[in-house]
Amino acid sequence: MRKLTGKELAQAIRAQTAAEVAAGPQPRLAVVVATDDEASLWYVRSIAKAAAGVGIAADIVDLGPAASPGQIRESLVRLSGDGGVHGLMLQTPLPPGASAQELAGAIDPRKDVDGANPLSLGRLAAGLPAFAPATAAAVMALLDHYGVELKGRRAVVVGRSTVVGKPLAHLLLDRHATVTVCHSRTRDLASVTATADVLVAAVGRAGLIGADHVAPGAVVIDVGTNPTDDGGLAGDVDFEPVSARAGALTPVPGGVGPVTTALLLRHTARAANLP
Amino acid sequence: MRKLTGKELAQAIRAQTAAEVAAGPQPRLAVVVATDDEASLWYVRSIAKAAAGVGIAADIVDLGPAASPGQIRESLVRLSGDGGVHGLMLQTPLPPGASAQELAGAIDPRKDVDGANPLSLGRLAAGLPAFAPATAAAVMALLDHYGVELKGRRAVVVGRSTVVGKPLAHLLLDRHATVTVCHSRTRDLASVTATADVLVAAVGRAGLIGADHVAPGAVVIDVGTNPTDDGGLAGDVDFEPVSARAGALTPVPGGVGPVTTALLLRHTARAANLP
Numbered sequence A, B: 001m002r003k004l005t006g007k008e009l010a011q012a013i014r015a016q017t018a019a020e021v022a023a024g025p026q027p028r029l030a031v032v033v034a035t036d037d038e039a040s041l042w043y044v045r046s047i048a049k050a051a052a053g054v055g056i057a058a059d060i061v062d063l064g065p066a067a068s069p070g071q072i073r074e075s076l077v078r079l080s081g082d083g084g085v086h087g088l089m090l091q092t093p094l095p096p097g098a099s100a101q102e103l104a105g106a107i108d109p110r111k112d113v114d115g116a117n118p119l120s121l122g123r124l125a126a127g128l129p130a131f132a133p134a135t136a137a138a139v140m141a142l143l144d145h146y147g148v149e150l151k152g153r154r155a156v157v158v159g160r161s162t163v164v165g166k167p168l169a170h171l172l173l174d175r176h177a178t179v180t181v182c183h184s185r186t187r188d189l190a191s192v193t194a195t196a197d198v199l200v201a202a203v204g205r206a207g208l209i210g211a212d213h214v215a216p217g218a219v220v221i222d223v224g225t226n227p228t229d230d231g232g233l234a235g236d237v238d239f240e241p242v243s244a245r246a247g248a249l250t251p252v253p254g255g256v257g258p259v260t261t262a263l264l265l266r267h268t269a270r271a272a273n274l275p
Helices: A007-022 A038-054 A069-080 A100-104 A118-125 A134-145 A165-174 A189-193 A239-243 A256-272 B007-022 B038-053 B069-080 B100-104 B118-125 B134-145 B165-174 B189-193 B239-243 B256-272
Strands: A028-033 A057-062 A087-090 A154-158 A178-182 A198-201 A219-222 B028-033 B057-062 B087-090 B154-158 B178-182 B198-201 B219-222
Touching (some): A007 A134, A028 A069, A028 A256, A038 A057, A038 A256, A069 A100, A118 B118, A134 A165, A134 A219, A154 A165, A154 A189, A165 A178, A165 B165, A178 A189, B007 B256, B028 B038, B028 B069, B028 B256, B038 B057, B038 B256, B069 B100, B087 B100, B087 B256, B118 B165, B134 B165, B134 B219, B154 B165, B154 B189, B165 B178, B178 B189
Parallel strands (some): A028 A057, A154 A178, A154 A198, B028 B057, B028 B087, B154 B178, B198 B219
Antiparallel strands (some): A178 B178
8 A cells, every 4th residue: 555645745835835935026825814713723833834835924914813704805805906915715613603615705716725616616616727625626636746647537536615626627628537426325335436546535534434435555645634632634535444455555644744744835936936 | 216307407497587576676687798609699589588487677788709807897897886786697718818717706706697707606615695507406406306315425526627526525515415526537437426326517518428437326417518419418327228227317408507597587587785
């Protein structure tokens, strides 16, 4: 079983991004936050730190957990119109009553480095240039990095979220895979996932995918990041039994996660250089 | 085998639309045309005629087959800004060098009654209100009309076009089906399609789907409209052999087609009544 770690790839992307950044004016990423969720705040700080590491300025625009949808929208509109900001993200979760998908429509698509605006998803689906959500893009980058063939192969995505499952289905289709999307209502999940040459788990349920869900030799990508009791992270895939059966498997942590952050930075650098 | 004809459903949609139209100011549909393709022009005239039948005004804005992308865009921008126009469509094919997907971005999403703007597709995928492409919506309307259960069932869509296959995949996912999208690069197509409880053929290749592609008892929806030598239409499904095996099958013509036109009119009436 090949362990598809993301650290080397992430490092290569960061190094390339740092070189791109060094060649031009400094890109700036703004992250709008309206939560006091500790894990989210930790993630946002880790993005800011990673950004600094490649020479990208990052502003955390903290509106506080009591922000109204109107205040969040106003902030996104203002930052979209700010010529000094090149990348713009809206961190979730949001306060009750605020819809991330509705609000993300206020992000200028040219600054939408995490592909959250429905227009970005639609352009992606239509095969037009757009930023893909960084997590979905990270799955594709890992598959490419490890030379996994997609054309004509069967890909099964478990999870139909707007941020991972759905855009990923389009990215895989675009690469000529035959794509199936499963979810909580799928009957006999294992019988579907076991048809996959490439299986992507993006549900957010620790250990959902066991050995019986996986065809011998399949490539398995684990997008899950489920907090464990001891303060660590567990994937959606039950690592030990699946690693005995799969041909290749990403670890959690250390698989998709680091590549996601690196791609957010790459997208920001590219956004700063759009004509 | 149940024959899933679309005529009754189309008639019911038209009658309901006529009643909606009669209750308010007259809706107006504009169809931008830049082709001399006879089949397209015939289709546009048939839409205009059907519109008249329910009290909707239809303008065919014929730019001629030599129109430039700039001229087409200008026309779409003008009609998007025209308060007297409620529905707006861009008919394909377009002149060489003009991209329907790029140009459709100029259609006001509130007037985009055939769901051609990538923003409409993205909103649909994100579960936000949007007009779906009329053909994709017609497939769903037929399935509902005939009481076909989707939740937890396996749906396979053959064809990954932006106007049918992709939006349809999202509509089916939204109804909790497990959805697979196949296409020209799919290996062993029959082995995939034979897993479908609901099979939708939307490729544009006459007779592509034979009996061996279909599970006994499956519901088969044929979106294909392939011109035949004798001036008629043939579907993507080989009707006789498949009808001996499927549980239900739409005819071509007389299945999805009439419902599509009726839904374009319904969308236009609804667009005229958006708040």
